[in-house]
Amino acid sequence: MPRFTRIRRPWRNWDITALRRNLGVYVHIPFCPAICSYCDFLKFGPRRPKGLDEASYEATLMSEIKARGAWLTQLLAGSGRRVDSIFIGGGTPTMLPARDLARLADALLQSFPTAGGPVEFSCEANPDTLDREKISTMHDSGITRLSVGIQSSNDRLLKFMGRTHRWRETLPVLEQIAMGPISNYSFDLIYGLPNQSSANVANAARDLLAFRPPHISAYWIVAEPHTAYLRWTRQFPRQIPSDQRVLRQQHDVECFLRGYGHYRYEINSYALPGWECHHNIRYWQGGDYIGLGIGAASRIGKTVVNNAKSHVVWHSSIDGIGGPRDALLEAALLVDPQAAAPPADAFLRMRNRLGPERSGMAIKPGWITDGLMDIHEGRLEVSSRGLNLSEQYALEMDS
Numbered sequence: 001m002p003r004f005t006r007i008r009r010p011w012r013n014w015d016i017t018a019l020r021r022n023l024g025v026y027v028h029i030p031f032c033p034a035i036c037s038y039c040d041f042l043k044f045g046p047r048r049p050k051g052l053d054e055a056s057y058e059a060t061l062m063s064e065i066k067a068r069g070a071w072l073t074q075l076l077a078g079s080g081r082r083v084d085s086i087f088i089g090g091g092t093p094t095m096l097p098a099r100d101l102a103r104l105a106d107a108l109l110q111s112f113p114t115a116g117g118p119v120e121f122s123c124e125a126n127p128d129t130l131d132r133e134k135i136s137t138m139h140d141s142g143i144t145r146l147s148v149g150i151q152s153s154n155d156r157l158l159k160f161m162g163r164t165h166r167w168r169e170t171l172p173v174l175e176q177i178a179m180g181p182i183s184n185y186s187f188d189l190i191y192g193l194p195n196q197s198s199a200n201v202a203n204a205a206r207d208l209l210a211f212r213p214p215h216i217s218a219y220w221i222v223a224e225p226h227t228a229y230l231r232w233t234r235q236f237p238r239q240i241p242s243d244q245r246v247l248r249q250q251h252d253v254e255c256f257l258r259g260y261g262h263y264r265y266e267i268n269s270y271a272l273p274g275w276e277c278h279h280n281i282r283y284w285q286g287g288d289y290i291g292l293g294i295g296a297a298s299r300i301g302k303t304v305v306n307n308a309k310s311h312v313v314w315h316s317s318i319d320g321i322g323g324p325r326d327a328l329l330e331a332a333l334l335v336d337p338q339a340a341a342p343p344a345d346a347f348l349r350m351r352n353r354l355g356p357e358r359s360g361m362a363i364k365p366g367w368i369t370d371g372l373m374d375i376h377e378g379r380l381e382v383s384s385r386g387l388n389l390s391e392q393y394a395l396e397m398d399s
């Protein structure tokens with residue numbers, strides 16, 4: 001169990017050089033037991049496109065892992081660069097049986113150039129698809145971090161969101177997670193829901209913290225296009241809480257978590273110092289990553305390439321990996337694959353506490369004097385209050 005240690009400005013300990021020198025791998029598992037009302041991810045509930053099932057998806061994924069892993073190993077040979085973070089997301093990856101997750105983990109660790117140091121290996125999970133045996137198998141197969149979608153400890157709200165678990169049934173799973181053997185785990189929390197009181201948000205944070213997670217992701221619910229939640233908000237607009245009310249809830253969550261040693265290191269992320277998700281920091285700081293599975297994004301240098309969203313098109317693309325029509329090969333030709341990735345654009349880096357280099361940036365004096373950001377060793381550092389304004393900075397910097 002991680003210890004509570006207060007460290008001043010923990011983001012100054014992030015190893016940005018390693019995050020940009022090494023690479024991450026993201027794997028998308030698009031299956032879910034049901035569809036949540038607010039979800040706009042690429043996922044499928046019980047009704048799926050013809051020909052798409054777990055077995056065929058996993059078979060194609062294994063082929064992609066082997067082909068892309070061999071390609072990347074060759075590309076990076078002799079560079080000293082390696083893969084040091086893997087993230088299996090979705091969807092609900094833990095819908096797969098334990099032995100399939102183990103096979104997947106093994107193929108990833110064997111096929112990609114991971115040797116030479118530790119690998120942060122995360123897997124997203126829903127509590128009703130986890131049990132002791134699965135956690136133990138995941139741990140034995142190299143998975144080092146769990147990210148669990150709890151969202152609330154209130155059954156009325158869980159039902160409203162379309163979640164398949166209920167709080168009381170979740171408790172034994174949370175106890176199991178807290179007992180290990182995977183000591184690095186994160187719980188998701190959602191606030192800003194209609195008819196969700198501030199007390200309810202605080203209760204959910206308290207209920208989750210009883211299991212001592214070293215990391216919490218807390219999200220302000222957003223009515224995304226084409227979701228049931230958006231349709232609901234259009235039908236009942238007066239039930240949507242005001243921004244001021246939700247900002248208060250966000251502030252309360254932050255204060256509460258701070259009392260447990262967590263600091264806010266990104267718009268939606270809180271962690272004990274040293275327990276931040278390095279894979280996600282890599283996204284915001286500009287590191288390279290390879291995406292596997294339908295719709296998964298990869299970034300090499302400044303080029304982002306997306307896999308096809310159709311499983312049929314994705315399946316037929318696997319044979320072309322490393323060939324003349326491989327978009328990722330084209331992206332790799334634009335940069336020196338032996339060299340570290342360039343820094344991300346300012347907007348992305350403003351999402352977390354360690355912002356971009358100050359030189360050449362138009363900084364408005366008020367941003368510093370109002371305590372929204374600071375400058376340390378030529379670099380911007382964004383305060384927690386400043387994180388809420390990162391979009392605004394980007395717009396004003398460009399104008």
Ligand code: SF4
Nearest residue numbers: 032035036039090091
């Ligand atoms: S479990 Fe996650 S990915 Fe699946 S529908 Fe719900 S929010 Fe979306």
